[in-house]
Amino acid sequence: MTATLGHSSILMAFALALVGIASPLIAARFEPERFRAVARYSIFGQFTLVTVAAAALIYGLVATDFSIKYVAFNTTRATPIYYRVTGLWGALEGSLLLWEWILIIFAGIVAWVYRERHHELMPWVVMIFSIVSAFFLGVIGFLSNPFETISPIPLDGRGLNPLLEDANMMTHPPLLYTGFVGLTVPFAFAMAALIVGKIDEAWITTTRRWTITAWFFLTAGNLVGAWWSYHVLGWGGYWAWDPVENAAFMPWLPATAFLHSVQVQERRRMLKVWNLSLIIVAFSLTIFGTFLTRSGIISSIHAFSSGPVGAFFLGFLAFILLGSFGLLAYRADLLKEQPELDSMISRESAFLLNNIVLVSALFTIFLGTIFPLISEAVAGVQVSVGAPYFNSVTVPLFLCLVFLMAVGPMIAWRRASWDNLKRNFLWPASAALLFGFGLFLWKVRDFLPLLGFTLLAFVVCTMTYDTALALRARKRIAGEGILRGLITLSRRNQRRYGGFIVHLGVVLIIMGIAGSMTYSKEKEATLAVKQDLTVGNYRIQFEGLKGAQQPTHFRVEGAFRVFHNGNDEGVINPALKFFPSQQSPIGRAVHQSSLSEDIYLILSGFSEVERNQATLKVLVRPLVIWMWIGGFVIVFGTLICIWPMPKAEQQEQS
Amino acid sequence: MSKSRRFLIGGVIILGALAYMIYGGMQEALVYFKMPSELRAEEKSLQGKFVRMGGMVVKGSLEKDLQNLIYRFEITDGSTKFPVYFKGVPPDLFVEGKGAVVEGRVGGDGVFQATMIMAKHAEDYSPHADGKTPTNSFIPAKEATAK
Numbered sequence: 001m002t003a004t005l006g007h008s009s010i011l012m013a014f015a016l017a018l019v020g021i022a023s024p025l026i027a028a029r030f031e032p033e034r035f036r037a038v039a040r041y042s043i044f045g046q047f048t049l050v051t052v053a054a055a056a057l058i059y060g061l062v063a064t065d066f067s068i069k070y071v072a073f074n075t076t077r078a079t080p081i082y083y084r085v086t087g088l089w090g091a092l093e094g095s096l097l098l099w100e101w102i103l104i105i106f107a108g109i110v111a112w113v114y115r116e117r118h119h120e121l122m123p124w125v126v127m128i129f130s131i132v133s134a135f136f137l138g139v140i141g142f143l144s145n146p147f148e149t150i151s152p153i154p155l156d157g158r159g160l161n162p163l164l165e166d167a168n169m170m171t172h173p174p175l176l177y178t179g180f181v182g183l184t185v186p187f188a189f190a191m192a193a194l195i196v197g198k199i200d201e202a203w204i205t206t207t208r209r210w211t212i213t214a215w216f217f218l219t220a221g222n223l224v225g226a227w228w229s230y231h232v233l234g235w236g237g238y239w240a241w242d243p244v245e246n247a248a249f250m251p252w253l254p255a256t257a258f259l260h261s262v263q264v265q266e267r268r269r270m271l272k273v274w275n276l277s278l279i280i281v282a283f284s285l286t287i288f289g290t291f292l293t294r295s296g297i298i299s300s301i302h303a304f305s306s307g308p309v310g311a312f313f314l315g316f317l318a319f320i321l322l323g324s325f326g327l328l329a330y331r332a333d334l335l336k337e338q339p340e341l342d343s344m345i346s347r348e349s350a351f352l353l354n355n356i357v358l359v360s361a362l363f364t365i366f367l368g369t370i371f372p373l374i375s376e377a378v379a380g381v382q383v384s385v386g387a388p389y390f391n392s393v394t395v396p397l398f399l400c401l402v403f404l405m406a407v408g409p410m411i412a413w414r415r416a417s418w419d420n421l422k423r424n425f426l427w428p429a430s431a432a433l434l435f436g437f438g439l440f441l442w443k444v445r446d447f448l449p450l451l452g453f454t455l456l457a458f459v460v461c462t463m464t465y466d467t468a469l470a471l472r473a474r475k476r477i478a479g480e481g482i483l484r485g486l487i488t489l490s491r492r493n494q495r496r497y498g499g500f501i502v503h504l505g506v507v508l509i510i511m512g513i514a515g516s517m518t519y520s521k522e523k524e525a526t527l528a529v530k531q532d533l534t535v536g537n538y539r540i541q542f543e544g545l546k547g548a549q550q551p552t553h554f555r556v557e558g559a560f561r562v563f564h565n566g567n568d569e570g571v572i573n574p575a576l577k578f579f580p581s582q583q584s585p586i587g588r589a590v591h592q593s594s595l596s597e598d599i600y601l602i603l604s605g606f607s608e609v610e611r612n613q614a615t616l617k618v619l620v621r622p623l624v625i626w627m628w629i630g631g632f633v634i635v636f637g638t639l640i641c642i643w644p645m646p647k648a649e650q651q652e653q654s
Numbered sequence: 655m656s657k658s659r660r661f662l663i664g665g666v667i668i669l670g671a672l673a674y675m676i677y678g679g680m681q682e683a684l685v686y687f688k689m690p691s692e693l694r695a696e697e698k699s700l701q702g703k704f705v706r707m708g709g710m711v712v713k714g715s716l717e718k719d720l721q722n723l724i725y726r727f728e729i730t731d732g733s734t735k736f737p738v739y740f741k742g743v744p745p746d747l748f749v750e751g752k753g754a755v756v757e758g759r760v761g762g763d764g765v766f767q768a769t770m771i772m773a774k775h776a777e778d779y780s781p782h783a784d785g786k787t788p789t790n791s792f793i794p795a796k797e798a799t800a801k
Contacts, residue, residue: 340657371680384684392678393676524743605743
């Protein structure tokens with residue numbers, strides 16, 4: 001019953017999506033007025049039907065309706081209710097439905113918000129949404145049906161992969177999907193602008209908040225993924241350059257580039273083609289990522305099921321790329337613009353360089369990800385590209401980005417005079433150099449970390465200096481104190497100061513990455529009770545093992561007392577969990593964080609003969625916690641950027 | 655110098671730097687996958703390079719020193735037996751007579767110095783598979799390979 005309801009809703013929504021695609025075409029040819037609304041109503045119809053389908057699947061999961069195959073494979077009677085709900089994105093079929101659901105929610109909001117505006121663009125925007133929606137609905141309805149039934153009905157389900165039973169897994173996929181889907185909004189408006197032939201800045205200003213929001217969810221999704229990897233996978237790292245991680249990260253790069261380069265177009269009407277291309281690439285990469293992870297062509301730790309779905313994503317990807325770049329070529333005459341770059345030392349060129357660096361990073365990561373495929377197809381040689389490739393290629397690029405992050409927001413538009421440079425950068429640069437020198441005297445002697453931390457300090461100094469000058473002006477004009485002045489400034493110029501805060505968050509994240517990449521220590525040993533292991537300033541003493549039966553698994557836990565510089569910091573308990581459905585145990589690493597470093601304990605094994613022997617791996621990873629703090633700073637900054645303000649309060653961007 | 659020429663030169667420099675970085679990075683990080691007999695044949699040219707070798711763990715060849723976490727064993731593809739030395743904790747599925755992939759270098763003594771062992775899963779194994787298989791209690795020495 002539930003299954004029939006869900007599946008028929010999907011099929012009806014698919015039919016409506018086809019109507020949504022056809023109606024703007026008919027309207028353009030015959031009767032504009034009557035058909036204009038049809039496209040919009042088809043979106044609202046799809047929204048309702050997909051919501052019914054999603055609700056049906058969630059109901060099936062919660063009520064453990066094992067007649068639905070998807071439910072039987074992803075829940076058990078013992079599964080707690082919240083993990084039953086998150087089972088919606090526990091496997092391929094459900095996560096495609098979640099994707100489609102988020103997509104159609106976005107489409108519905110867009111269609112509703114702009115129902116009285118953009119009369120020319122909207123039917124086409126809605127059509128683009130309907131095309132994407134029709135593709136997903138087609139895949140869900142005909143290829144990878146989450147409502148497939150199973151007979152005979154099993155007594156109990158197989159359950160979620162135990163690794164997914166974690167709070168972060170409840171948020172990571174929806175965040176990431178929201179980020180991916182969010183990119184459809186600027187993409188749809190860009191395509192609509194191309195179709196209509198009105199290639200001014202309207203599509204950019206309209207979608208500005210949407211793009212920032214999508215970027216925010218992409219960032220958050222990737223960070224939560226990294227946190228999950230660090231927290232749950234228990235290998236002591238947060239990023240392995242695995243193909244699936246790359247697939248989630250790659251759209252972030254052109255999206256970030258886009259956020260910066262559109263400012264150049266808004267301000268100087270340059271880079272029109274470039275911006276259109278960036279958004280096409282960013283959107284295509286979200287589809288490419290799904291193709292990569294679902295086709296099984298690249299093996300990954302994220303063991304997804306593979307099937308015919310991958311081929312369809314590849315076809316759709318080809319369709320999008322051909323269609324959108326075809327449109328771009330078709331409108332090429334309209335895009336011949338444009339003011340030229342006045343000087344290499346200007347904000348335009350800083351943003352342009354930022355874009356070049358981001359796109360280079362994208363290209364290198366893309367190449368590294370698909371290189372095993374190319375190699376096997378072309379030369380028949382089996383290779384794998386290890387993390388060292390990605391690290392050695394991206395580190396210099398990201399250092400360039402950090403430098404540009406210091407320069408870009410402060411340097412003058414068009415042509416920066418010597419005075420302008422001196423005014424904005426003399427003091428911050430001196431302070432940063434002094435900081436770097438201090439680090440060198442203290443103990444940072446390696447070139448790359450020294451350069452990295454100095455550049456990070458440079459970013460912070462330029463922003464602080466600029467804000468301090470603005471605050472001094474507020475004090476002079478309005479007699480406002482620091483706090484009051486900060487509030488006024490960020491209200492008057494949300495994007496600038498919100499952007500500063502986001503940059504600060506990025507600085508903190510890069511600081512965490514740099515610290516943990518360069519100054520980690522690790523050691524592994526087999527310990528008997530009362531034996532200890534020393535890593536850096538830590539001494540870890542083994543106190544014993546204990547085992548306990550948990551509702552879903554058997555847990556073996558080691559007790560390790562941690563001494564930091566001789567001080568007793570208490571006992572921490574890394575564990576191994578034995579699930580009946582899994583062949584091998586799942587580690588539960590434990591870490592103790594401080595602002596300066598994490599101590600991370602992994603129980604890698606224990607002797608079954610002598611129960612009082614344990615193999616322990618200890619990692620000391622400096623500054624990791626700043627990555628997560630940086631994430632929260634980004635949330636705050638983004639909120640400042642997009643918070644709706646009454647029109648009167650806003651002023652022209654500086 | 656005209657503006658377009660300056661842009662051209664800038665573009666060439668950037669592309670050149672990028673190509674150099676990619677080439678250098680690949681040299682460092684490209685890991686070939688070899689069978690024991692292939693590896694034995696190309697031992698000279700591959701010496702000191704990071705490779706992966708896959709095959710069966712020879713029955714009766716495994717010697718463990720649990721106190722120091724040292725494992726010695728042989729891997730075979732049916733024709734050649736290749737001795738392997740490993741220090742660390744192998745994955746649970748690593749047993750004699752089953753498949754395994756080792757990553758590391760061939761030493762001057764003809765022994766494969768493994769820094770990572772990946773056990774072969776019955777159903778979802780593939781030679782490219784990353785060692786970070788989460789269903790194992792084994793955690794690969796990522797940091798060691800990164801240096």
